[in-house]
Amino acid sequence: MTTRLLVLSDIFGLCAGLERLLADLSQADTVIDVIDPYQTIRQQFVDEAQAYAAFTAQCGHEGYAAIAAQALQSCVQPFDLAIGFSAGATALWRALATSNSAAVKQAVLFYPGQIHQHLALTPAVPVQVIFGHSEPHFAVAEICTQLQQKPGVSAVSTGYAHGFINPASKAFNKQGYQQYLRFIVRVLSGEIATAPTKRRGRQTVKEVDRTLLAYIKKPTTEAGYIDLITTSKNGLSYIYQGEHWARQAPIFGMGKCRNSKGEEIEISPLSRHYSVKDQDVLLVTDAAKPRYQLWLMKKLKQSRQASRSDESE
Numbered sequence: 001m002t003t004r005l006l007v008l009s010d011i012f013g014l015c016a017g018l019e020r021l022l023a024d025l026s027q028a029d030t031v032i033d034v035i036d037p038y039q040t041i042r043q044q045f046v047d048e049a050q051a052y053a054a055f056t057a058q059c060g061h062e063g064y065a066a067i068a069a070q071a072l073q074s075c076v077q078p079f080d081l082a083i084g085f086s087a088g089a090t091a092l093w094r095a096l097a098t099s100n101s102a103a104v105k106q107a108v109l110f111y112p113g114q115i116h117q118h119l120a121l122t123p124a125v126p127v128q129v130i131f132g133h134s135e136p137h138f139a140v141a142e143i144c145t146q147l148q149q150k151p152g153v154s155a156v157s158t159g160y161a162h163g164f165i166n167p168a169s170k171a172f173n174k175q176g177y178q179q180y181l182r183f184i185v186r187v188l189s190g191e192i193a194t195a196p197t198k199r200r201g202r203q204t205v206k207e208v209d210r211t212l213l214a215y216i217k218k219p220t221t222e223a224g225y226i227d228l229i230t231t232s233k234n235g236l237s238y239i240y241q242g243e244h245w246a247r248q249a250p251i252f253g254m255g256k257c258r259n260s261k262g263e264e265i266e267i268s269p270l271s272r273h274y275s276v277k278d279q280d281v282l283l284v285t286d287a288a289k290p291r292y293q294l295w296l297m298k299k300l301k302q303s304r305q306a307s308r309s310d311e312s313e
Contacts, residue, residue, distance in 0.1 A: 002029045003188055006079040006104065008068060008088030009036040010166055011055035013043040017168035024181055030188065033079070035071050035088070037064050048169060061087060061114055068095035075103035081188050082107040085165060089129075090114040096123035106194045108187060110180070111135070111162045116143055122150045128194040129155040130180070130242065132162040132171070134286035141228060141290045144211060154194065156211075157228055157287035158241045176241075183242045213291050216240070217255070217266035225283035226292055229267060238267050270295060 005025065009018050013036040022032055034040065037059035045051040059067070068084075068091040082104040084092035089112035096107060101124035109115075109129045116138040129147055131140045140157045147155035160176040163169030167177070186192045210231045217224035230239040237246045238257060245257035245267055255266035284292050 002031060003027075003081075004077065004079045005030055005032045005188060006071075006082040007032060007034050008082070008084035008092050009034065010086035010088055010163070010169075011037065011048075011051045012045055012166060012168045013038045013051075013055075014040055015043045015045070015168055017166045017172075020167055021165065021181070025184065025188075027185075027188075035068060037067070037087070045168070048163075051168075055087065061090065064088070064091040065094045068092055069099040072096070072099040072101075072103040075100060078102060079104050081105065081184075083110070083184060084108075084112070085110045086113055086163065090118065093123060093127070093129075094118055094121060096125055096127065097121035101125055106187070108184065108194060110165055113137065113162060115147075119143075119146055123153065126152045126194040127154075129153065131155070131157045131287070132160050132164060133157060135162060139290050140287045141211075144228075148211070154230075156230055156239065156242070157285075159227060159285060160241075180242055211291075212269045213288055213295055214238070214240075214270065215255075215266070215268045219264060223283060224266065225285060226270075226288050227285045228288050228291065229269070231269075238269075240265075240267060 007018075007022065007025075012018065014034060018034070018036075022034070025032065037055050043051070043054070045054065064087055068088075072095050082092055082096075084090070084107070089109035092107060093109055093112055093115055096104060097118075098121070104125050106126045107123065107128075109127060111132050112129065113135055114137075115129070129144075131144065134140055135143075144155040144157060147153050158164070158176065160173045161171035163171035164173040164176040165180060166172055183192075187194065212229050212231060213226060214229045215224050216227050216229075227240070231237075232239060232244065237244045239245075243259050245259050245265060247257055255268040256264060257267045258264050
């Protein structure tokens with residue numbers, strides 16, 4: 001069965017970096033369409049500053065949103081998945097909320113840096129938003145919390161920087177690229193899905209905020225650090241940096257977790273029963289800092305409800 005993928009590029013447009021991603025995403029039965037700010041004319045920018053200057057002069061955010069909306073409006077056969085990066089992610093967010101929603105079945109948006117200006121919009125299809133650890137214009141943790149209040153929308157932050165999937169960006173991260181390439185392939189194949197819209201009759205079921213502060217310790221690092229995680233609906237695993245980590249102990253808060261590849265990591269959510277005391281200087285990611293400050297002031301409560309399935313009200 002043929003699957004259809006729509007890709008909206010960042011400000012670098014159609015370039016060597018995007019071509020690498022398209023090649024890695026190409027499968028025997030996958031048809032890929034690309035939308036970019038430059039009418040599919042191949043670009044060779046020397047750096048991000050040159051790319052941004054060209055984007056501003058030739059298209060801009062409003063122009064890109066209009067291009068994305070027009071593409072969805074004229075779509076005849078729906079796409080199984082749409083993915084957008086940076087400016088393309090924001091353009092896709094806007095288009096999914098204002099245009100032909102039947103054109104896309106689900107979407108994944110990577111680091112949409114202007115999404116904070118369009119929080120009044122709600123896409124009509126399931127959307128997962130994946131941020132880097134920080135954004136210059138807003139606090140990622142706060143925006144994730146706001147986005148997750150919307151039906152059908154999930155939002156997470158990663159330990160990578162904005163642009164980590166684009167080889168042309170100075171923020172490119174090989175590990176992050178491979179990790180989320182696998183994630184996209186799994187979504188496209190139907191192995192996993194983006195956040196579903198939960199409705200019961202005319203009443204919308206309240207979403208539980210599953211984002212938690214946790215102590216993370218990787219075997220390859222000497223020191224652990226504090227970052228944000230998301231609990232699965234059944235409470236049996238944590239979602240961190242796009243991967244599911246199954247808890248090895250049945251007690252909530254115990255640290256040892258393992259992913260599908262057999263790799264192990266320590267993930268211990270902070271609670272009144274658990275706090276980090278083994279490090280003189282504790283590292284906290286930018287994404288986790290706002291919540292961690294509230295935690296230190298004892299103004300943040302992390303409920304075990306976040307580790308359980310939704311219950312009827």
